[in-house]
Amino acid sequence: MEIKKIQQLVEAIKILPGVGEKTASRYAFDLIETNQDNINLLIEAMNAIKEINRCSKCQGYSEDEICYICLDHDRNHDKLVLVAKAKDILKIENVMPGIYYYFVLGGIIDPINGLTEKDLNLQLLKDKIKDNKYQEIVLVLPSTNEGEITSAYLRHKLVEYNLNFSKMAQGVPVGSSLEYLDEITLIKSIESAQKI
Amino acid sequence: MIINSLTLQNFRLIKNQTIKLNHFQTILVGNNGVGKTTIVEALYYCCFFVSFRTRIQEELISIGQENSKLAIRYQDSRSNNLEVMFNQKKRNIVYNGQNNQKRLDTIGKIKVLLLNPNSDHYISGMPKLRRNYLDLYISQYDYEYRLELSKYNKLMKQRNALLKKSKIDDILLQVITEQYDQLIESIRKTRISFLIEVNKYSNIIVGMLSVGSEKIDLQYISSKKEKIDKEKRYQKNLYGLQYDDFNILINQIEAKKYASQGQQRTIAMALVLSQLEIIYSHEQKYPLVIIDDVHVELDQLRQTILFELLDQKVQAIFVSTTIDNIPLKTKQNATIYEVIKVDEKHSKITETT
Numbered sequence: 001m002e003i004k005k006i007q008q009l010v011e012a013i014k015i016l017p018g019v020g021e022k023t024a025s026r027y028a029f030d031l032i033e034t035n036q037d038n039i040n041l042l043i044e045a046m047n048a049i050k051e052i053n054r055c056s057k058c059q060g061y062s063e064d065e066i067c068y069i070c071l072d073h074d075r076n077h078d079k080l081v082l083v084a085k086a087k088d089i090l091k092i093e094n095v096m097p098g099i100y101y102y103f104v105l106g107g108i109i110d111p112i113n114g115l116t117e118k119d120l121n122l123q124l125l126k127d128k129i130k131d132n133k134y135q136e137i138v139l140v141l142p143s144t145n146e147g148e149i150t151s152a153y154l155r156h157k158l159v160e161y162n163l164n165f166s167k168m169a170q171g172v173p174v175g176s177s178l179e180y181l182d183e184i185t186l187i188k189s190i191e192s193a194q195k196i
Numbered sequence: 197m198i199i200n201s202l203t204l205q206n207f208r209l210i211k212n213q214t215i216k217l218n219h220f221q222t223i224l225v226g227n228n229g230v231g232k233t234t235i236v237e238a239l240y241y242c243c244f245f246v247s248f249r250t251r252i253q254e255e256l257i258s259i260g261q262e263n264s265k266l267a268i269r270y271q272d273s274r275s276n277n278l279e280v281m282f283n284q285k286k287r288n289i290v291y292n293g294q295n296n297q298k299r300l301d302t303i304g305k306i307k308v309l310l311l312n313p314n315s316d317h318y319i320s321g322m323p324k325l326r327r328n329y330l331d332l333y334i335s336q337y338d339y340e341y342r343l344e345l346s347k348y349n350k351l352m353k354q355r356n357a358l359l360k361k362s363k364i365d366d367i368l369l370q371v372i373t374e375q376y377d378q379l380i381e382s383i384r385k386t387r388i389s390f391l392i393e394v395n396k397y398s399n400i401i402v403g404m405l406s407v408g409s410e411k412i413d414l415q416y417i418s419s420k421k422e423k424i425d426k427e428k429r430y431q432k433n434l435y436g437l438q439y440d441d442f443n444i445l446i447n448q449i450e451a452k453k454y455a456s457q458g459q460q461r462t463i464a465m466a467l468v469l470s471q472l473e474i475i476y477s478h479e480q481k482y483p484l485v486i487i488d489d490v491h492v493e494l495d496q497l498r499q500t501i502l503f504e505l506l507d508q509k510v511q512a513i514f515v516s517t518t519i520d521n522i523p524l525k526t527k528q529n530a531t532i533y534e535v536i537k538v539d540e541k542h543s544k545i546t547e548t549t
Binding site: 109110111112116117118145146148149152153156157180182183184187 | 294298300301339343347350351353354355357358361365367368370371372374375
């Protein structure tokens with residue numbers, strides 16, 4: 001009976017991406033060995049997941065219908081930052097808090113893996129653009145073929161709104177040495193060198 | 197570029213051996229099936245990270261072993277180490293001590309030209325083999341080409357997947373097609389320039405090997421762009437680089453259909469050996485030339501010309517079942533290794549004097 005419960009726990013942990021049988025078993029035994037306070041903390045946090053929703057305006061994470069970012073009137077009203085996933089907003093906000101408004105596309109176009117334009121939150125994006133006076137869309141999408149396809153597709157689809165488009169710069173990570181750069185990054189960095 | 201040594205660990209029949217390469221000629225001799233071509237395959241793998249014999253990486257690992265390792269020490273403007281460790285699932289390329297190097301960044305660090313009996317298929321074989329010839333040899337020195345080709349292959353699959361959908365967003369198809377067409381144009385341009393260079397150097401080599409009586413012409417054949425409606429009906433890409441080819445003419449006649457066995461061999465040698473000067477013109481260094489059992493079938497005159505072409509100019513490896521096939525002049529300066537089979541699963545490489 002006891003063993004069945006441990007296996008149930010292992011199977012539940014395996015839901016997490018990148019976690020296989022071995023890692024799941026290790027986590028399961030760590031959890032069994034940990035004290036009750038930690039378990040309660042974890043249960044409480046897990047239960048709270050149900051309260052995390054999507055903001056109806058930007059599709060980012062929110063505990064309410066509209067997130068704190070969309071309700072903040074002091075941000076830059078000219079630019080809208082487009083990201084693929086909701087977690088991308090948190091990354092940007094961690095380093096540049098309180099500056100931009102965002103919109104979560106919900107993914108990128110990748111027909112090989114079955115993702116097409118239908119999987120993007122395109123209508124909601126159009127609604128957000130119509131309701132605001134953005135001048136520029138900043139595309140913060142993966143620097144891959146699929147990211148490029150998605151960027152080009154959006155530029156075509158949003159042409160009627162007369163917006164400027166920009167994308168993330170590509171280049172040398174701050175503090176890194178040229179010696180360890182891959183050739184693509186080095187080429188992109190030199191091609192997009194700026195006047196100083 | 198000079199390759200100083202090659203180490204093979206659990207690579208096919210070789211358990212753990214290092215061979216030092218002569219800066220000019222190295223000769224590998226041994227009976228059929230003892231593992232001479234395994235050494236050639238190892239060098240080739242360190243250049244392109246694929247085998248010319250199999251697509252299944254597992255087959256390269258010695259039977260009963262889990263991991264395999266190849267290591268090369270070579271010299272260009274500095275001393276370099278290239279190591280490749282792999283098992284069934286993973287591969288780690290270590291370049292000068294840096295782990296997990298990308299294949300795209302490391303192809304061509306070591307430059308290799310391979311002339312083996314299969315090189316004849318460049319003339320008589322399927323178009324895919326001629327496209328492979330273009331891609332492999334251009335990739336050795338042209339990083340932009342490698343990059344574009346890798347991007348193209350991904351985009352081709354994306355476009356194909358999109359065309360298979362029952363309902364297709366025309367704007368999305370247009371966006372992907374624009375990027376697809378741009379890459380086709382750019383890659384074709386590089387391939388055509390390359391073929392012009394190959395044509396020039398090949399004729400010099402063909403002229404030498406056929407004593408001036410033959411001339412070859414290489415013509416790139418681009419597949420025709422098809423209408424999108426037709427592609428939607430067929431639900432797949434109907435044009436692109438994967439349908440391209442190049443035509444080889446010998447004295448204005450199609451070599452694929454009409455060239456004799458000897459002429460085909462001469463053209464194959466020219467296509468491969470023309471890379472010597474092309475790579476040199478781009479990088480001011482010669483690649484390692486591997487002649488695997490090809491010289492055996494050549495007549496005396498062509499053999500002499502081949503050895504003279506390579507003699508004291510480039511680093512070369514000759515693979516042969518017997519030392520008797522190698523000219524005395526080459527033998528005198530070369531390092532000679534004998535490959536022998538120890539048991540069913542293992543072979544041994546020994547330097548002979």
